[in-house]
Amino acid sequence: MSETQSKSSVKAKIQKFGTFLSGMIMPNIGAIIAWGFMTAIFMSPNGWFPNKYINSFTSSMLYFMIPILIAYTGGKSVYEERGGVVGAISVVGTIVLAFPWAKPVAQGIVYPSLYPYGANHSTGIPMFLGAMIMGPLSAWCLKKFDQAFQSKVKAGFEMIYNNFSQGIMGMIFVALSYFLVGPILVVSTIWIANGVDWIIAHNLLPLANLVIEPAKVLFLNNAIGNGVLVPLGIQQAAKIGKSVLFLMESNPGPGLGILLACALFGKGSAKSSAPGAIIVHFLGGVHEIYFPYVLMKPILILAAMAGGITGTFLFSVLGGGLTAAASPGSIIAILLVSAKDAYFGNIVGVLGSAAVSFVVAAVIYKMDKSSDGDLAAAQGQMAAMKAESKGLAEEENGASAVETVESYKDVQRIIFACDAGMGSSAMGASLLRDKVKKAGLNLPVTNTAVRNLKDEPGLLVITQEELAERAKEKTPNALHVSVGNFLSTPKYDQVVARLKAAGETAPEAEQVKKSEKQEKKAGSLAGIDFAKVKEVDFIRHDQHIGTVTMASSLFKDEMQKAGKQTPVKAVRINELDNDPSHLVIATAMAGKNLAIRYDQIHVVTVDDLLKAGEVSGLIDKLK
Template sequence: MKLTGRILKYYSRIIAECIPLFVTAGLLSVFSAGAFQNKYLFEMSNILSFLVIPVFMGYKAGTVCGGDAGGLAGTLAASAVVMTEPASAMILSAIAGSLAGFFCRKGLDRIKNRIPAGFEMLFTNLYLAGLGLLAGVFTYYLMIPVATWLISFLGNGLFLMIEQGVIPLISFLVEPLKIIFFNNWINHGFFLPLGLEQLKVNSSSILFLLETNPGPGFGILLAHALIYKNMRKQMYSSLIIQSLGGIHEIYFPYVLSDIRLLAAAIAGSLAGNYCFMVTGSGLLGPASPGSVLTILIMADKSHWLGVIMGILISAAVTCLLSCLIMSGKKGKLTAEEENIQKDEGIQVRRIQHAKIYFVCDVGMGSSAMAGALFKKRLMLEGLKGIEVFHVSADRIPEDADVIVCQKSFARFLPETNKPCFTVENLTDMSGYRELLNWLMGGGEDGKQ
């Protein structure tokens, strides 16, 4: 199970770093199908989707496994895959690039001391070229048949669910996986490649809406604002971040703190998906992040009404059920929820310089938002010499002085002796009193 989780995380990381290219390809599709009606934009979109992106994924996979040299070998391996034009070129490019990068690093480490002086560049170039081509050939003969069958099997299953009208039921799988931080893998590693396959036969795909719908999260947060008056200021900012910023992780802690709310999220997601299905709504490309703005940008204008209705319905259903679930707890906040107050300043400063790393699943969502907000907070507090970064859990550097993550995500962190501060919600600055006190000279050296 642990190995499977690491593989999924690795694949999700590679996909996430290619998201800007996916969004660009989708935007080109939107423009080419809209008022511009430009066939060259459509061709550019296809080139990005079926050539540039797979090759780039091979490069990224090779770089992760074998450094710069591994990236070159991964590019060659991915190019060999793309030449065959398989239905699963993106996944196979990542696999081929990973193999080429891994063997590149291992092989060069073994032979670098045996290369005759003056022949280093020749041997290295020949080794990289041969390794990249061998990885491509291996993928072509052994991996393509298996991957093509798997993609076809999964795709046919989902398309059958769409035809039978039961696609909304996938909410029973998506929502539980989202709140345990598998949201990026579900969207980028599963729905994205299958959605691109569906675009080959349809003008749009509902698969791009199944995970990115911000309605359930919006409903959870709105319910907290309605039930708990002293949380409204915090909830209003969270609602904006979640719906317009597309940072869905912001509502996960609230569901994890009261698991009954998961039923409300599933019901809202199911209702929204049913609306998408009935109205025939879909997107022309992936929406990342899952913001109302990016969703509308990636949707054809003829689908706007159905998309907006689906989001609003899912938010309303989730909010109503969440209010009913939490009504018995009104006025009885947990200790974590009561920890919403202004931070007290401490005059004695101890930390003159520190590198703080905000950590989330892929290092591009809630951690980036939290890092930007915390930088502003440091300026207000007059703290200088503090550097703030955001990374994924598997890329925390050795020079990190402090690690910050959501409490519910802490179990995914690698073992470390670095001070680790956990908060209920990364983007809620009211939860950083302990970290600020530590930076100013008070408090303990972090919590694991």
């Protein structure tokens, strides 16, 4: 394995683990937001409308409902419903151990020297860490138990085995979580919380953005936000009614500043697409949309880091904070879950971080005299043109266009997969769904998280390049397309064109073969309406510039000798108009690729472009 492959594999494993953690939180964000709303509105005495009766059951949501939901989700991700149920049972042991009225019992179980709270301490610990450990762990053990014994169960006894094995395993793990795992988790959670409090008290929290911002650009944003910061933020919000930790990853300010600077001082397609990206990022909360701008010019990560540090600093000193997770990280979501006394700090923090990242990014753009931005866009277009002109699919597939079209023939469903399964993938799915509908194709286009992908027949998976490796691990038999940006890529048109071409050729493969034989027998001019032809074209591409130029020149000479007036040109494949006035002379491989993109032009295939004038009857039929 090469060093590059090794780094890619390590990165994929880190992303996979981070996604696994966030995968337990993300499906339950709605429950966390519900608790946050109730805390913000009814919490005594700092809520908008304090109500001790309603506030009394928010603690039950915090200590019981949310941890059980997280444990169930974690167990289900390991072993479906059976794992989810066992996970929910097992976490109750840690919940009870950490609940306020259990403190005297907990103090007797946990080593007294490590337990910082006295027996009369009234504040419990929301056992999110226990849920994220016990849920998957107990589900994994049940899965291994079933693998060892389920196949040995006699016919007719399956239900007895399934129910009792699940119940017994749940009983064992709820006891283990109370007497063995729980005490360790209680101490660990307290230490972590105290560590966070110490960092905040010493004004060191902004330095965390030195890690958070680069990690976000590497598509670890959901792992950091939902896997780490949200559980810690909930614990802090339970004590003081709000937490700045909710804002550290979801703050849209750094990305807003970078996009504004790109819109004013950027170059090429990046500059022209930035204004639209600003709306999607700041209002829609899809942070992934600004990642490609940073990846295209990596030094911009300094702007993101400067903005992130500024924002966290302002949130901390001005009393900012949210009552629950802001998901997605939109300014609208942030305002909705802001604490009553935190609106000023939150707004100033977001705008301040945007201003600082804008200034740094603007300086970078102004000092950079290279044309890398335009060059990157041109190289991307050139790579696509090379793949098309050579009849190749994306280079990572290594398949020819013919093979790609054949594989598209079996596509029954299209899934967009991103890290969280929402936001950018949902918008990408919406864009492609519209294109598929306009092309007259009846194919479902949906979106999901990479972790939820299942290897199904007839599946086309579209994902970001950074997540492609993980997507292929989950669905090795699917057709894969990776893109740099869900919201701006030419690959959607290629996908639709190939689906359309495959749909036209797939139902009657035998008839196609028969017609090809007939065409070969009758000559390659069969079916061409020469009365409509107003231009003869040779397709120019980088690998055969000399050949195409020479071939078009030779053919033009033959036309002049025959007294024909139809112009002959050497053009690029994307310069053609899709109408029957064009007659294209191409090799068989290029002809297949033309069929993917154009359905109205006439194509004459030849074995040798330099001998196109020798095709019997071709010049005679032209004007």
